[in-house]
Amino acid sequence: MLDRLRVQPGQAAGLFERDTRDDLGLGDKASAKKTRKELLDELFELQRLLWAEDERAVLLVLQGMDTSGKDGTIRRVFTGLNPQGVHVASFKKPSEQELDHDYLWRVHAACPPRGSIGIFNRSHYEDVGVVLVNGWIDAAEVERRYEQIRQFEQHLADNGTVVRKVFLHISRQEQRERLQARIDTPEKHWKFNLGDLEAREQWDEYEQAYEAAITVTSTDDAPWFVVPADRKWVRDVAVTRLLADTLRDMDLQPPPPDPALRDVVVE
Numbered sequence: 241m242l243d244r245l246r247v248q249p250g251q252a253a254g255l256f257e258r259d260t261r262d263d264l265g266l267g268d269k270a271s272a273k274k275t276r277k278e279l280l281d282e283l284f285e286l287q288r289l290l291w292a293e294d295e296r297a298v299l300l301v302l303q304g305m306d307t308s309g310k311d312g313t314i315r316r317v318f319t320g321l322n323p324q325g326v327h328v329a330s331f332k333k334p335s336e337q338e339l340d341h342d343y344l345w346r347v348h349a350a351c352p353p354r355g356s357i358g359i360f361n362r363s364h365y366e367d368v369g370v371v372l373v374n375g376w377i378d379a380a381e382v383e384r385r386y387e388q389i390r391q392f393e394q395h396l397a398d399n400g401t402v403v404r405k406v407f408l409h410i411s412r413q414e415q416r417e418r419l420q421a422r423i424d425t426p427e428k429h430w431k432f433n434l435g436d437l438e439a440r441e442q443w444d445e446y447e448q449a450y451e452a453a454i455t456v457t458s459t460d461d462a463p464w465f466v467v468p469a470d471r472k473w474v475r476d477v478a479v480t481r482l483l484a485d486t487l488r489d490m491d492l493q494p495p496p497p498d499p500a501l502r503d504v505v506v507e
Contacts, residue, residue, distance in 0.1 A: 241265065242482055247464040253407075253454035255447055255466065260411040262468040264478060272473045279480045280320055286484065287357065289492035291325045294355040296400040298486060300479075301360045304408030305446060306436045307418040308469050310361050313408065316476045317483060318359070327352045330361040343367040343385070344392055354400060357483075364389060365457075369449040373442055386456050393462035403462040404486055406479055407454060408469040412443050 241264050247253050266272040290298065302310045318326055329350035338346045344364055352358025368385045371377045377385075393403050410418075419440070422432040439446065458464040465482055469475040 241478065242465065242485060245465040245467055245478065245482075247454055247458040247466060249459050249463075251455070251458070253451050253458070253464065253466060255407075255409060255451045255454070258409060258466055258468065260409050260414065260468050260470040263471065263474055264468065266474060266477055269473045272477045276316070276473075276477045276480050279477070279484045280317075283480065283484050283487070284320055284322075286487035286492065287321050287325055289494060290357070290487060290490075291322070291355045292494040293492050294495075296402060296490065296492075297352040297354050297356055297358060298402045298404070298483070298490075299352055299358045299360065299396065300483060301363045301365070301403070301405040302408065303363060303365050303406070303450070304469065305410055305415055305443070306439055307415050307422075308408035308410045309472060309475055310408060312472060313406075313475060313479050314359055314361065317480045318357075321357075325356045327356055327358045328361060329358065331363055331366060344388065348392070351396060351401060358401075364392070365450075365453055368453050369446065372449050373445045386453070389457055390459060390462075393457070393459070397461035402486060402490060404482060405454075405458075405462060405464045406482065407450060407464060407466045408475060409466050410469045412440075414470045415440065415443075 244264075266275065290296070302313060304310055314328060327350075331346070331350075334343075334346070344367075347360075347364045350358070350360070368382050368389070372379070372382050396403055419432065419436060422428040454464045454466070465478075467475055467478045467482075
């Protein structure tokens with residue numbers, strides 16, 4: 241499953257050709273729910289080993305259009321895990337203090353400590369997407385930032401943070417339905433922002449910006465995965481499997497027994 245979602249280095253992201261309703265061979269919603277439950281049980285044990293080893297960290301970057309399901313993915317993929325070992329950072333409009341630093345300053349500060357899993361709800365990729373679409377920086381600056389981001393993510397990988405990046409890929413029609421549902425349901429009005437409609441008018445520009453960014457920043461040590469997200473149950477299984485496979489492949493090991501405790505008896 242994950243091989244077909246991964247964008248190999250030097251390969252185009254291919255967002256325009258990918259099916260946002262792909263079921264990834266999961267069958268139906270009921271069987272997918274069972275699969276996700278099994279993966280979550282495994283994740284619980286793998287997180288425990290990551291915490292015990294305390295030498296490496298995992299960073300999961302979530303990007304996508306408005307309503308693509310970043311919040312929902314976090315709720316469903318990380319349910320049941322030890323919250324002490326999970327760190328979520330949401331990147332909204334930069335504060336005045338953040339604007340007084342380079343664009344990666346706030347991002348680096350939010351990276352997960354060793355032994356934990358970090359999730360970025362939006363990320364430094366806003367600084368090569370939103371800013372470009374809105375004309376706040378030019379194409380030459382975007383190219384410089386691509387290189388800086390590749391170097392930054394390689395620095396994280398070289399220092400023990402395993403980086404995985406996910407683009408939650410929804411269709412324009414699916415976004416329309418989700419936005420309308422927020423408008424039609426008073427209890428969901430808090431989730432709706434009129435600015436979402438302005439961004440929707442720039443759909444093609446945003447998708448082109450993501451296509452370019454994903455294509456040039458998917459590397460061996462910080463790969464991108466394009467996850468079909470029109471069907472929430474498919475999205476949830478795909479991201480859960482990615483995280484479980486990532487932790488499993490790390491071959492996590494708890495520290496060796498302390499010989500000083502060998503003969504200790506608690507009275």
